[in-house]
Amino acid sequence: MAKLLETENLGIAFGGLRALSDVTLEIGRGEIVGLIGPNGAGKTTVFNLLTDVYMPTEGTITLEGKSIVGKKTYQITRAGIARTFQNIRLFKDISVIDNVKIAMEGDMHYSALAGILRLPSYWREEKAADLRARELLRVVDLEDFADAKAKNLPYGQQRKLEIARALATQPKVLLLDEPAAGMNPTETQELAEMIEKIRKKFDVAILLIEHDMSFVMEICEKLYVLDYGMVIAQGKPEDVRKDPKVIAAYLGGNEDE
Amino acid sequence: MMKKKGKSYLINFALVAVLFVVLQVLISSGVINRYYNGILMLVGINVILAVSLNLATGFLGQLVLGHAGFMAVGAYTAALFTLNSSLPEGLALVVGMVLGGLVAAVFSAVIGIPALRLRGDYIAILTLGFGEIIRVLLNSLEFTGGAKGLNGIPAYTTFPSVFIVAALTVYIIYAFINSRHGRAVIAIREDEIAAESAGIHTTYYKMLAFILSAFFAGVAGALYANYIGVLAPAKFDFNYSVEILLMVVMGGMGSITGSIVAAVVLTFLPELLRGFSDYRMLIYSAILIAIMLFKPTGLLGQQEFSLAGLAKRGKRWFAKRKKGKEGA
Numbered sequence: 001m002a003k004l005l006e007t008e009n010l011g012i013a014f015g016g017l018r019a020l021s022d023v024t025l026e027i028g029r030g031e032i033v034g035l036i037g038p039n040g041a042g043k044t045t046v047f048n049l050l051t052d053v054y055m056p057t058e059g060t061i062t063l064e065g066k067s068i069v070g071k072k073t074y075q076i077t078r079a080g081i082a083r084t085f086q087n088i089r090l091f092k093d094i095s096v097i098d099n100v101k102i103a104m105e106g107d108m109h110y111s112a113l114a115g116i117l118r119l120p121s122y123w124r125e126e127k128a129a130d131l132r133a134r135e136l137l138r139v140v141d142l143e144d145f146a147d148a149k150a151k152n153l154p155y156g157q158q159r160k161l162e163i164a165r166a167l168a169t170q171p172k173v174l175l176l177d178e179p180a181a182g183m184n185p186t187e188t189q190e191l192a193e194m195i196e197k198i199r200k201k202f203d204v205a206i207l208l209i210e211h212d213m214s215f216v217m218e219i220c221e222k223l224y225v226l227d228y229g230m231v232i233a234q235g236k237p238e239d240v241r242k243d244p245k246v247i248a249a250y251l252g253g254n255e256d257e
Numbered sequence: 258m259m260k261k262k263g264k265s266y267l268i269n270f271a272l273v274a275v276l277f278v279v280l281q282v283l284i285s286s287g288v289i290n291r292y293y294n295g296i297l298m299l300v301g302i303n304v305i306l307a308v309s310l311n312l313a314t315g316f317l318g319q320l321v322l323g324h325a326g327f328m329a330v331g332a333y334t335a336a337l338f339t340l341n342s343s344l345p346e347g348l349a350l351v352v353g354m355v356l357g358g359l360v361a362a363v364f365s366a367v368i369g370i371p372a373l374r375l376r377g378d379y380i381a382i383l384t385l386g387f388g389e390i391i392r393v394l395l396n397s398l399e400f401t402g403g404a405k406g407l408n409g410i411p412a413y414t415t416f417p418s419v420f421i422v423a424a425l426t427v428y429i430i431y432a433f434i435n436s437r438h439g440r441a442v443i444a445i446r447e448d449e450i451a452a453e454s455a456g457i458h459t460t461y462y463k464m465l466a467f468i469l470s471a472f473f474a475g476v477a478g479a480l481y482a483n484y485i486g487v488l489a490p491a492k493f494d495f496n497y498s499v500e501i502l503l504m505v506v507m508g509g510m511g512s513i514t515g516s517i518v519a520a521v522v523l524t525f526l527p528e529l530l531r532g533f534s535d536y537r538m539l540i541y542s543a544i545l546i547a548i549m550l551f552k553p554t555g556l557l558g559q560q561e562f563s564l565a566g567l568a569k570r571g572k573r574w575f576a577k578r579k580k581g582k583e584g585a
Contacts, residue, residue: 098440103455
């Protein structure tokens with residue numbers, strides 16, 4: 001499978017604190033990859049590096065062979081990496097559908113003047129955006145809530161809305177930060193199906209951080225295990241599960257056992 | 258859905274036109290005397306100020322404490338222009354407004370470039386400082402007339418000109434907010450980090466909204482200068498900035514119609530209370546405190562008042578009543 005997103009020897013230090021070192025990841029087109037590890041291992045930091053919230057102190061990140069280090073976050077999004085957040089970050093006081101439309105910014109081109117004068121380009125692009133936003137809401141089963149305020153959605157639905165918003169940017173890679181957090185088993189099962197559906201429908205690769213192991217084992221084709229900012233294991237879920245280093249990291253045993 | 262929207266634009270336009278004709282007839286027939294005519298013009302100017310400040314503070318979410326400073330820049334620019342130009346009355350006013358707006362926009366860009374690239378409330382302290390600096394500069398510069406200010410500015414501003422410019426400002430800001438640009442601006446208010454990761458160039462949109470806001474403050478200043486005839490720096494002090502901010506907060510941050518209502522009420526109120534002379538400011542502040550206590554989000558919150566919304570609500574109310582009766 002062709003490499004879509006790659007990092008090589010990625011590392012970052014905050015002053016004297018080494019958060020990540022030597023992280024090498026490979027995500028192929030359409031793959032579902034899991035990033036797991038104990039709390040504080042540096043998983044979200046990887047996401048923040050991939051979306052250029054932080055500048056890496058060393059290493060490279062390439063998307064389709066082109067380096068994306070040093071770009072602005074919004075440029076990364078437009079280049080094709082979209083993300084969701086661990087602590088949900090929706091535009092709370094506005095409608096569900098507008099939350100999605102906001103993320104279509106990269107594909108809309110009418111000028112401010114054309115918008116104010118309500119020229120034909122305004123109506124055309126707004127109509128197309130409206131249709132596409134409703135379509136995306138249908139994918140995540142939120143079409144009935146299109147006009148509700150985002151903050152009034154139940155927690156699980158808010159997570160789904162975040163995914164729809166990320167999809168609206170037409171990503172090549174979707175980064176999901178603990179998508180199943182706070183969901184009950186039924187909701188988690190639905191989410192797993194939804195992620196599978198999204199991957200097929202949008203031909204998007206997915207990198208996800210998750211603590212729910214049965215969820216991870218079910219949907220991921222490849223896993224990376226982080227501990228203390230380093231990749232301690234990688235490979236197929238069933239192999240990783242048996243890896244003594246992974247068991248030690250999670251259960252706190254030591255390697256001599 | 259789109260067709261329906263076109264119709265509501267027409268209806269609103271017709272209503273504004275009717276309001277204008279009614280007021281104009283009342284003025285020319287003398288029912289509204291010169292004194293109230295003057296207050297009406299101030300109302301219009303304050304509507305422009307409040308709605309434009311709402312763009313920066315209510316929709317973009319950046320606290321601006323120097324709106325009167327931008328207004329002052331626009332006022333002095335327009336005053337100096339109309340004092341020295343030989344253009345015909347109407348044209349001079351239009352050019353004065355455009356110039357006033359543009360100069361205010363340039364000043365806002367100079368302030369915005371360093372402040373808006375950062376996250377957080379830097380713009381509040383910078384605009385506060387800007388307002389004071391402008392006042393001090395106007396006081397000490399030669400060509401602005403120093404503390405005496407400028408006088409003999411031609412009175413080109415008329416009720417129709419104020420009304421038309423206010424209506425245009427409201428329309429432009431409404432249309433801006435309800436476009437992709439406005440959505441981006443609101444997204445920044447809601448969550449800047451999420452907006453950025455949704456692909457929005459946050460610095461650009463912050464600048465755009467802030468500059469647009471200052472532009473209209475400059476336009477309002479130009480109207481004011483050619484209405485009042487004399488300009489003194491003392492008028493554009495911090496208190497005036499706060500007064501405009503008060504209109505925005507009272508009307509509801511993020512509600513254009515709220516700002517209009519608050520601008521009308523807060524301009525008329527002190528005048529209506531004039532009879533109470535000494536107790537005027539006391540009552541004025543009591544009313545404000547009451548609003549902050551009982552409706553802290555402002556009169557309209559983030560809602561917009563619209564006829565379509567009213568009709569919808571009316572229908573729902575009737576449907577409920579009918580249901581209730583049938584049930585009984």
